[in-house]
Amino acid sequence: MSDGARPAPGQRTPESAARGAVVIGGGLAGITAALALADAGVRVTLLEGRPRLGGLAFSFQRGELTVDNGQHVYLRCCTAYRWFLDRIEGAALAPLQDRLDVPVVDLAKPEGRRLGRLRRDPLPVPLHLGRSLAAYPHLSLAERASVGRAALALKGLDLADPTLDTQDFGSWLAAHGQSARAIEALWDLVGVATLNAVAGDSSLGLAAMVFKTGLLSDPGAADIGWAHVPLGELHDRLARKALDSAGVRTEVRSRVTSVSVMENGGWRVEVPGERIETDAVVLAVPQREAYELLPPAALDAPERLLEIGTAPILNVHVVYDRKVLARPFFAALGTPVQWVFDRTHASGLRSGQYLALSQSAAQDDIDLPVAELRARYVPELEKLLPGTRGAVIEDFFVTRERTATFAPTPGVGRLRPGARTKASGLYLAGAWTATGWPATMESAVRSGVSAADAALRALGRPRPSRLFAFEEAA
Numbered sequence: 001m002s003d004g005a006r007p008a009p010g011q012r013t014p015e016s017a018a019r020g021a022v023v024i025g026g027g028l029a030g031i032t033a034a035l036a037l038a039d040a041g042v043r044v045t046l047l048e049g050r051p052r053l054g055g056l057a058f059s060f061q062r063g064e065l066t067v068d069n070g071q072h073v074y075l076r077c078c079t080a081y082r083w084f085l086d087r088i089e090g091a092a093l094a095p096l097q098d099r100l101d102v103p104v105v106d107l108a109k110p111e112g113r114r115l116g117r118l119r120r121d122p123l124p125v126p127l128h129l130g131r132s133l134a135a136y137p138h139l140s141l142a143e144r145a146s147v148g149r150a151a152l153a154l155k156g157l158d159l160a161d162p163t164l165d166t167q168d169f170g171s172w173l174a175a176h177g178q179s180a181r182a183i184e185a186l187w188d189l190v191g192v193a194t195l196n197a198v199a200g201d202s203s204l205g206l207a208a209m210v211f212k213t214g215l216l217s218d219p220g221a222a223d224i225g226w227a228h229v230p231l232g233e234l235h236d237r238l239a240r241k242a243l244d245s246a247g248v249r250t251e252v253r254s255r256v257t258s259v260s261v262m263e264n265g266g267w268r269v270e271v272p273g274e275r276i277e278t279d280a281v282v283l284a285v286p287q288r289e290a291y292e293l294l295p296p297a298a299l300d301a302p303e304r305l306l307e308i309g310t311a312p313i314l315n316v317h318v319v320y321d322r323k324v325l326a327r328p329f330f331a332a333l334g335t336p337v338q339w340v341f342d343r344t345h346a347s348g349l350r351s352g353q354y355l356a357l358s359q360s361a362a363q364d365d366i367d368l369p370v371a372e373l374r375a376r377y378v379p380e381l382e383k384l385l386p387g388t389r390g391a392v393i394e395d396f397f398v399t400r401e402r403t404a405t406f407a408p409t410p411g412v413g414r415l416r417p418g419a420r421t422k423a424s425g426l427y428l429a430g431a432w433t434a435t436g437w438p439a440t441m442e443s444a445v446r447s448g449v450s451a452a453d454a455a456l457r458a459l460g461r462p463r464p465s466r467l468f469a470f471e472e473a474a
Helices: 028-039 079-087 127-135 141-155 162-166 169-175 180-195 204-215 231-245 287-293 370-384 441-459
Strands: 020-024 043-047 059-062 065-068 073-075 101-106 115-119 224-226 249-251 258-261 267-271 274-278 280-283 310-320 329-333 339-342 353-360 393-406 426-428
Touching (some): 020 028, 020 267, 020 274, 028 043, 028 231, 028 280, 059 231, 065 231, 079 441, 101 180, 127 141, 141 180, 169 204, 180 204, 180 329, 180 353, 310 370, 370 393
Parallel strands (some): 020 043, 043 249, 101 329, 280 426
Antiparallel strands (some): 059 065, 101 115, 258 267, 310 393, 329 339
């Protein structure tokens, strides 16, 4: 610690027997780890290089609008993220659907016959989706029957089988009778949004995990939830309030320059102007940043972190002078548009309507100039939504996350490390670690819990009773 500075909450001092930890990174993984450690009585310092918390799920101001950098949703089966929302007292601000209901518009069909729906009935699995699938107009009768057979085969896969990670989901689907149309209109409709990759580029292990957990585990597992307020209200303001109440020292604009082990077995974390000595460190940063901060011999093959690829997400934001969409969201087929959400109320817009287009696996579009993106997407919205044809566009802008998620390619599983490292007292967290989930908010929270759990065991502290007891993959 720098001379003359006050002891940090994460610092071990002769005057106090309290164990300390430093969490590096203020995204969902880091916030979760900090809360779990503090709830167990550990003195925690949370360091974040950005001026706010929330990682890649944040908000910013654009004039009078409060804009989310991207549309984020979660499912009822996301028990860890639901625990997180409860822990920060934000669950009421991001409610779940009463029952899964996804409008799907197929632009290739004539107007008046374009709308289909994927929704569930209050019946046991797999009957809960039977009626919806039987009536789904975007597949032929034979394709609907083949989807049912593939779903049963998928349900029979063992997620613990490591060979699933070496195969791609697209080839598995084709081998199980899925046509290109069935993949586009159903499997990729869900998979691209959750995996950030098309079926042919996705690990069968991760895809099977998504579909088995989300659609084939419990009737309500796939019910969709999303924030009805800006993400910054949840992941920054409420998260910081929870951290403060837990006694966590939270520092933003504090970029860590080095992490090193001391002769006494403790850890030294350095930021400009301060040196913090502590018992444990949680690295909750992206994989490349973790690689740069890892001390020697912390992992057997640290270069594997650099082999974990990334995938982009593009968000297109359009503000109209009038209401053009009557439902909260819909998915689209036969068009470059993937998912469209109404963000009017959440953004604070007082008149007109604000739509956000969430475009996953956006490698072809991520670097296009705004003018080209406008020329590409505005006419598609006019085809999808008749009400836009006479509307005036008040604002058009894009947000780009070029490294939004890790790429869920076949073989990525062997590259993802667990929470523990070979260096005693040093732990890893982040959606890219070995949670068993793709790069989602759920994966981020699970990783934070796994890292905190491992640290608490090493520090000899009991797991806090308020920590939700879900199964981790540390």
